Amino acid sequence: MTKFLLAVHVLAAIIAIGPVTVAASMFPAVARRAASGSPRELTVLRTLHRICRVYATVGIVVPVFGLATASSLGVLGDAWLIASMALTACAAAVLVLLVLPRQETLLGGLAKQPAEHDTRMPARLAMYTGMFNVLWAVVTVLMIVRPGSTTGV
Amino acid sequence: MGSPQTLRVAAAAEAGSLAVLLLNLVTVHWEPVSSVTGPVHGCAYLFVVVLAFRSDRRAATRIASLVPGIGGLLVLRTVEPRSRRPAEPASSPTPPSEPSGSRRPRGSRWCVPRVPPA
Numbered sequence: 001m002t003k004f005l006l007a008v009h010v011l012a013a014i015i016a017i018g019p020v021t022v023a024a025s026m027f028p029a030v031a032r033r034a035a036s037g038s039p040r041e042l043t044v045l046r047t048l049h050r051i052c053r054v055y056a057t058v059g060i061v062v063p064v065f066g067l068a069t070a071s072s073l074g075v076l077g078d079a080w081l082i083a084s085m086a087l088t089a090c091a092a093a094v095l096v097l098l099v100l101p102r103q104e105t106l107l108g109g110l111a112k113q114p115a116e117h118d119t120r121m122p123a124r125l126a127m128y129t130g131m132f133n134v135l136w137a138v139v140t141v142l143m144i145v146r147p148g149s150t151t152g153v
Numbered sequence: 154m155g156s157p158q159t160l161r162v163a164a165a166a167e168a169g170s171l172a173v174l175l176l177n178l179v180t181v182h183w184e185p186v187s188s189v190t191g192p193v194h195g196c197a198y199l200f201v202v203v204l205a206f207r208s209d210r211r212a213a214t215r216i217a218s219l220v221p222g223i224g225g226l227l228v229l230r231t232v233e234p235r236s237r238r239p240a241e242p243a244s245s246p247t248p249p250s251e252p253s254g255s256r257r258p259r260g261s262r263w264c265v266p267r268v269p270p271a
Binding site: 001004005008057060061064065067068072 | 184185188189191192195196199200203204
């Protein structure tokens, strides 16, 4: 049963977090281009934001099945896992509190007045998206290296 | 995501998985069923909470979504109290006596009148 839970956890991480990482990384660059007033870029921007929003919700599956896997393996108290969970919580907080609201604000501003939006906002958004990506990369490496772990799964 | 259909699926999964968990607990108590259905129920619960917080700003809906097990069904009751009734068949002609509908757009699935026309 552990193998099934782990398979769902890894699949969900690839399918849900992958699109968020790519779409959120593309968002600031497309936002800069959309500022020139191109309606096509604005449509792309809306799609990217929708991908981020929907797959962030689907991403709930990742920590839930991760906890179930850890509980099944009996490694919930391990230091590497506690560190991973803390970093995952930070990444989720960055995504939900910093990245997604700023994407919404940027999208709203560009839809109304493309010429008058704040040019520094895409740069700030790119910084927060980078923070999110780094956090997820660190968690993924921790999941593979598992310093101090003795389980063979 | 965020549509009433998604909320309905999440609510059904939340209540259904809890029923499976409880049934398993009082009958065979098969461990693999618990270890698979448990996370499924957890996911469905969190989906309901996220969807409810995103789709409705009312405190009643948000608090209802936090109720374990039946939170999703409670949210559905508060969000779409009229849609549980069967919708009007599309082929039925609209009677001429019906008021022209100052409150609802004709054909809206969400605003079926409470009193069917005579």
